[in-house]
Amino acid sequence: MIKIERGERPKALTLEVCEELTKIYSENRDRDVWNCPKIKKPLKEALLKMSRGKCVYCECILNIESKDVTIDHFLPKSTHANEVVKWENLLPACLRCNREKGDYEGIIVNPCVDSPKDYIALDSKSRYRLRGIDEKGIGKNTIISVKLNDIQRVMVPRMIEWEVIRQRLVNILEDLEERGYHKKHKSRLEVLMSECMPDCSYAAIKAANMLDDDNYKRIKDILTVEGKWTDKLEIYEDTMKNICLQFV
Numbered sequence: 578m579i580k581i582e583r584g585e586r587p588k589a590l591t592l593e594v595c596e597e598l599t600k601i602y603s604e605n606r607d608r609d610v611w612n613c614p615k616i617k618k619p620l621k622e623a624l625l626k627m628s629r630g631k632c633v634y635c636e637c638i639l640n641i642e643s644k645d646v647t648i649d650h651f652l653p654k655s656t657h658a659n660e661v662v663k664w665e666n667l668l669p670a671c672l673r674c675n676r677e678k679g680d681y682e683g684i685i686v687n688p689c690v691d692s693p694k695d696y697i698a699l700d701s702k703s704r705y706r707l708r709g710i711d712e713k714g715i716g717k718n719t720i721i722s723v724k725l726n727d728i729q730r731v732m733v734p735r736m737i738e739w740e741v742i743r744q745r746l747v748n749i750l751e752d753l754e755e756r757g758y759h760k761k762h763k764s765r766l767e768v769l770m771s772e773c774m775p776d777c778s779y780a781a782i783k784a785a786n787m788l789d790d791d792n793y794k795r796i797k798d799i800l801t802v803e804g805k806w807t808d809k810l811e812i813y814e815d816t817m818k819n820i821c822l823q824f825v
């Protein structure tokens with residue numbers, strides 16, 4: 578999970594439209610008014626723009642055409658009918674996360690309001706398992722209610738993506754140490770770092786593993802000595818530091 582900046586409310590979701598749809602929903606709870614033709618497309622587009630095309634909970638990539646892109650009501654619509662189409666209560670989520678969260682009413686991390694890394698960290702032994710770290714248990718509630726440590730659906734995809742990057746770091750370092758610096762080493766590292774940016778899947782976990790990786794640190798040292806640690810690489814690293822979860 579990474580912090581999300583909530584953008585502007587889509588123009589189609591005017592206060593009048595909100596009022597009208599909220600009324601329809603309060604009279605008939607079976608109506609999925611947030612999917613009504615009037616607002617469905619602009620709403621999904623605005624939400625996906627906000628989350629850089631990802632599920633705000635598990636960070637998988639969502640596709641606007643995919644049936645798996647759902648609109649999550651942060652405060653459950655079952656208990657907060659008046660917020661059923663309130664812009665501030667809507668988040669893009671994958672079908673899996675939305676279903677797991679369901680009508681859960683405990684307090685969980687809101688990535689548009691809270692900074693997820695204050696509540697959730699990575700287990701330093703497993704490297705991919707999330708752990709709640711705040712005293713109130715909000716991080717733990719989030720992980721449990723959305724099943725963010727589901728092995729098959731969430732942990733394995735995280736692991737595969739990071740392991741592919743890690744192996745490529747090993748290859749860069751081996752090549753660097755064997756043949757000495759060549760500009761391709763810098764560009765290959767740039768590509769790997771770009772895969773840990775906020776618009777990429779599982780960015781919080783990949784960025785954390787990258788920054789903590791000995792191969793990465795060694796490559797950075799060599800590039801620095803060669804005078805090839807550029808501003809671009811520095812910006813990538815700052816971005817990773819910003820979004821990464823801590824290991825505990």
Ligand SMILES: [Zn+2]
Nearest residue numbers: 632635671674
């Ligand atoms: Zn998800």
